[in-house]
Amino acid sequence: MKGRYSEMLDTVKLPMVEIFQTVEGEGKMAGYPTTFVRVYNCNLRCTWCDTRYSYAPEKPAFTASIREIVDRVQELAHGVICLTGGEPLMHGDKSLALLYHLAQIEEVWDIHIETNGAIDLEPFARLRSEDENVGRKARFVMDYKLPASGETDNMCLPNFARLEDRDEVKFVVGSVEDFEHGIHILADHPTQATALFSPVWETMPPDKLVNLLLEARPQNGRARLNLQIHKVIWDPELRGV
Numbered sequence: 001m002k003g004r005y006s007e008m009l010d011t012v013k014l015p016m017v018e019i020f021q022t023v024e025g026e027g028k029m030a031g032y033p034t035t036f037v038r039v040y041n042c043n044l045r046c047t048w049c050d051t052r053y054s055y056a057p058e059k060p061a062f063t064a065s066i067r068e069i070v071d072r073v074q075e076l077a078h079g080v081i082c083l084t085g086g087e088p089l090m091h092g093d094k095s096l097a098l099l100y101h102l103a104q105i106e107e108v109w110d111i112h113i114e115t116n117g118a119i120d121l122e123p124f125a126r127l128r129s130e131d132e133n134v135g136r137k138a139r140f141v142m143d144y145k146l147p148a149s150g151e152t153d154n155m156c157l158p159n160f161a162r163l164e165d166r167d168e169v170k171f172v173v174g175s176v177e178d179f180e181h182g183i184h185i186l187a188d189h190p191t192q193a194t195a196l197f198s199p200v201w202e203t204m205p206p207d208k209l210v211n212l213l214l215e216a217r218p219q220n221g222r223a224r225l226n227l228q229i230h231k232v233i234w235d236p237e238l239r240g241v
Contacts, residue, residue, distance in 0.1 A: 008097040015040035015060035054086040084114040103133040148174030163193035174200035196226035
């Protein structure tokens with residue numbers, strides 16, 4: 001495995017959007033200084049997407065070899081990486097090789113992978129079991145798409161069984177109907193991952209979502225409200241933060 005991915009270090013190039021440093025804005029790592037590695041393109045087109053610049057018809061900002069990406073991450077020297085997109089896992093073996101090499105960076109201790117629920121996680125879960133560094137550092141943050149997104153039919157439901165207790169499953173809630181759908185999904189597909197419920201800012205007031213969580217108590221009260229603090233700190237339309 002090491003030899004296979006080592007061969008891809010300089011020969012493989014990925015389309016990229018940006019690599020930057022900020023604090024993580026949501027989930028378990030909210031508030032931690034983080035290096036964001038945003039890979040270009042996505043296989044979904046959610047109605048409420050806030051990163052439309054990361055997929056076609058927009059163009060990649062640049063292409064980079066895996067070594068070049070790793071070198072930039074090492075220059076920024078944060079212990080936490082957010083591997084995101086677009087959809088960072090849609091590039092198959094290239095995505096696997098990128099994850100492998102990011103996990104070999106000694107000072108990195110958390111790599112959370114923002115994935116959209118439509119990519120089969122089996123190869124990436126297998127890599128976690130095969131490589132010690134990937135196994136210690138890599139976590140999935142799977143964004144299950146609810147009906148208001150327009151992409152529910154594309155979800156890969158077997159992924160729920162592949163999530164572990166260190167992982168997260170995110171539900172972006174645009175309506176009461178969305179919330180109820182998420183509750184049913186959790187009941188039908190139990191998972192060890194922590195469920196995060198995030199409001200669509202334009203259509204679901206956070207206080208209303210809090211009341212729904214308090215009443216329904218998904219995952220026996222273990223599910224959490226998830227707010228995007230970067231949209232509080234900076235203008236919601238600002239990139240690179």
